[in-house]
Amino acid sequence: MGSTVVPKVPPAAEGGEKTLRVGRRGPLRRFLTRPEVGSLLGAVVVFVVFFTVAEPFRTGSAMATVLYAGSTIGIMAVGVALLMIGGEFDLSAGVAVITSALSASMFAWWFSLNVWVGALFALAVSLAAGFLNGWILTRTKLPSFLVTLSMFLMLQGVNIAVTRLVTGGVSTRDISDMDGFESARAVFASTISVGGVSVRITVLWWLLFVALATWVLVRTRVGNWIYAVGGDAESARAVGVPVAGVKIGLFMTVGFFAWFCGMHLLFAFNTVQSGEGVGNELLYIMAAVVGGCLLTGGYGTVIGAAIGAFIYGMTRQGIVYAGWDNNLVMFFVGAMLLAAVVINGWVRTQADRR
Amino acid sequence: MGDDDTPLLELRGVHRHFGNIRALTGVDLRVHARRVTCVLGDNGAGKSTLIKILSGLYGPTTGEYLVDGEPVAFTSPRQALDRGIATVYQDLALVPLMPVWRNFFLGSELRRGRGPLSRLDVARMRSIADTELRKIGIDLPDIDAPVGRLSGGQRQVVAIARAIHFGARVLILDEPTAALGVKQSGVVLKYVNAAREAGLGVVFITHNPHHAHLVGDHFTVLELGAVELDEPRENLSPEALAHHMAGGAELDALQHELQGGTLPQPLSSPYDERESGTKASHDQ
Numbered sequence: 001m002g003s004t005v006v007p008k009v010p011p012a013a014e015g016g017e018k019t020l021r022v023g024r025r026g027p028l029r030r031f032l033t034r035p036e037v038g039s040l041l042g043a044v045v046v047f048v049v050f051f052t053v054a055e056p057f058r059t060g061s062a063m064a065t066v067l068y069a070g071s072t073i074g075i076m077a078v079g080v081a082l083l084m085i086g087g088e089f090d091l092s093a094g095v096a097v098i099t100s101a102l103s104a105s106m107f108a109w110w111f112s113l114n115v116w117v118g119a120l121f122a123l124a125v126s127l128a129a130g131f132l133n134g135w136i137l138t139r140t141k142l143p144s145f146l147v148t149l150s151m152f153l154m155l156q157g158v159n160i161a162v163t164r165l166v167t168g169g170v171s172t173r174d175i176s177d178m179d180g181f182e183s184a185r186a187v188f189a190s191t192i193s194v195g196g197v198s199v200r201i202t203v204l205w206w207l208l209f210v211a212l213a214t215w216v217l218v219r220t221r222v223g224n225w226i227y228a229v230g231g232d233a234e235s236a237r238a239v240g241v242p243v244a245g246v247k248i249g250l251f252m253t254v255g256f257f258a259w260f261c262g263m264h265l266l267f268a269f270n271t272v273q274s275g276e277g278v279g280n281e282l283l284y285i286m287a288a289v290v291g292g293c294l295l296t297g298g299y300g301t302v303i304g305a306a307i308g309a310f311i312y313g314m315t316r317q318g319i320v321y322a323g324w325d326n327n328l329v330m331f332f333v334g335a336m337l338l339a340a341v342v343i344n345g346w347v348r349t350q351a352d353r354r
Numbered sequence: 355m356g357d358d359d360t361p362l363l364e365l366r367g368v369h370r371h372f373g374n375i376r377a378l379t380g381v382d383l384r385v386h387a388r389r390v391t392c393v394l395g396d397n398g399a400g401k402s403t404l405i406k407i408l409s410g411l412y413g414p415t416t417g418e419y420l421v422d423g424e425p426v427a428f429t430s431p432r433q434a435l436d437r438g439i440a441t442v443y444q445d446l447a448l449v450p451l452m453p454v455w456r457n458f459f460l461g462s463e464l465r466r467g468r469g470p471l472s473r474l475d476v477a478r479m480r481s482i483a484d485t486e487l488r489k490i491g492i493d494l495p496d497i498d499a500p501v502g503r504l505s506g507g508q509r510q511v512v513a514i515a516r517a518i519h520f521g522a523r524v525l526i527l528d529e530p531t532a533a534l535g536v537k538q539s540g541v542v543l544k545y546v547n548a549a550r551e552a553g554l555g556v557v558f559i560t561h562n563p564h565h566a567h568l569v570g571d572h573f574t575v576l577e578l579g580a581v582e583l584d585e586p587r588e589n590l591s592p593e594a595l596a597h598h599m600a601g602g603a604e605l606d607a608l609q610h611e612l613q614g615g616t617l618p619q620p621l622s623s624p625y626d627e628r629e630s631g632t633k634a635s636h637d638q
Contacts, residue, residue: 219473221463224452228460231449238447239461240432298451 035292036304038344050318060197070313071206077287079257081305087230087297088144092151094280100262101272105172114180130255134248163274176270189268213302231298290340360423368417377403392566395576409441410434440522450502458483507538563596
């Protein structure tokens with residue numbers, strides 16, 4: 001009787017001992033399975049194209065401008081990429097930059113304080129907004145799309161309303177004559193000379209943040225947790241990873257970078273337009289995705305996101321140098337995104353297959 | 355049962371309700387070292403609820419949970435883990451996109467350096483993961499391969515090796531052979547045996563009586579949240595176990611009904627026969 005009740009086991013697809021082996025992969029194949037491959041190829045192509053068609057593009061100062069354009073998106077993309085690897089995204093990142101700049105400017109101006117006090121206040125505001133995003137997300141278990149979309153709309157409204165209330169206009173007052181402005185500008189918005197080429201300091205900050213974030217991601221326990229939380233939150237929880245803490249921390253990291261970009265805007269332009277920032281959140285996400293981050297989380301690198309932002313910078317400035325219609329920038333960025341995603345997916349399956 | 359030593363784990367009269375759904379009613383269970391305790395049951399019998407209580411995801415509504423003879427009230431899997439109770443879930447708690455060695459140490463990473471410079475000890479983690487997997491008999495030439503590229507049996511073994519390495523005294527295996535083919539199941543059952551030989555208490559949860567009988571020392575069959583059978587191996591043949599597992603008395607009634615209902619109607623039209631056939635399979 002025993003044999004008649006045996007449940008039908010699906011026939012073993014593969015033989016026993018052979019399947020206990022996983023093929024070793026060569027260095028080239030290893031390289032091709034890196035998340036950044038697609039974006040690296042894209043960067044080379046875009047560079048070659050503009051290098052050929054636009055003569056001004058070939059100078060060192062043009063490269064400095066490209067890097068600056070890249071850094072304005074790239075610094076935020078560091079945080080956004082980390083968050084995306086952790087399985088979430090943040091639609092409020094674009095306006096959060098403006099919120100931070102407005103808070104610093106208006107707080108310092110209203111109370112006639114040193115601008116550094118304003119900057120500290122803005123840091124607290126940005127971290128709090130990030131914390132709120134993460135806390136609501138982990139408590140309600142709503143998708144980050146909804147939570148951060150709500151935050152995006154709320155911040156957008158508050159930015160304009162509070163600015164009008166405080167200054168009576170849509171932009172903040174000029175704070176360039178206030179205490180601490182010069183030192184703050186030196187940190188957030190100065191220009192330094194590297195080998196005879198003037199480079200905006202945000203480029204250096206960008207490189208530093210990318211290096212730091214990469215180290216954290218690859219070589220620390222928190223980095224391990226970020227990949228795990230994005231790859232499979234339930235599994236991560238089951239082995240003792242504090243999933244909620246990691247997610248909240250990631251949103252606060254995005255908050256930190258929003259603060260940094262906000263400070264750059266404020267000290268580079270002295271005043272802040274309260275309605276700006278809308279749409280930038282998608283550029284940050286674009287940079288991360290072009291760089292090989294999966295929208296579903298658990299996969300990607302910060303270096304990839306940096307390459308994505310660099311491609312954006314090249315496209316943005318290259319089109320100007322080439323003398324093409326400036327309105328085409330977004331067209332090319334969009335096409336680039338599509339191509340990068342398709343190529344990334346294709347390269348991955350090809351490299352995985354063999 | 356024969357042992358007079360204190361069980362590693364014990365449930366006494368455990369009830370667990372979810373609203374007005376009674377998932378478990380009056381369940382007793384004892385898990386001893388060097389024994390494989392099999393928990394069998396059909397879908398919805400309460401196996402998952404039992405695992406979640408044992409692994410500390412939530413507590414019983416009423417009843418006692420004892421570890422080494424003392425009552426405990428776990429509020430997180432971490433606490434159970436700290437007492438040496440490791441659960442290998444059906445989904446294995448592995449992250450498919452991450453390399454084998456990172457998965458092996460996930461949540462218990464080795465680090466060196468202090469304060470902000472504290473970093474992963476990558477070299478040591480890789481070599482330990484490699485040694486541990488080799489020790490248990492699984493040889494992966496590439497410890498950097500993402501877990502998603504391993505076969506189902508290999509993943510099970512990685513998860514079991516991980517639990518043993520991190521000092522598990524009790525290993526709770528949730529349907530480890532459910533999604534596997536014959537050979538892969540055999541591989542996993544060998545490691546269940548290896549875990550017992552290593553002195554662990556094993557809770558082997560399954561709905562396959564044949565797999566259970568191959569490795570089990572004691573059998574508990576759950577039905578609708580209650581213990582239907584609780585016997586040591588000596589008193590139970592594989593056939594008897596399969597019989598209990600398949601519903602026992604209910605199966606007898608079903609057999610009777612099937613034979614009585616469909617056979618003595620040789621003159622009915624094919625349409626009627628099909629109808630009664632559908633009905634019988636529904637009852638199952």
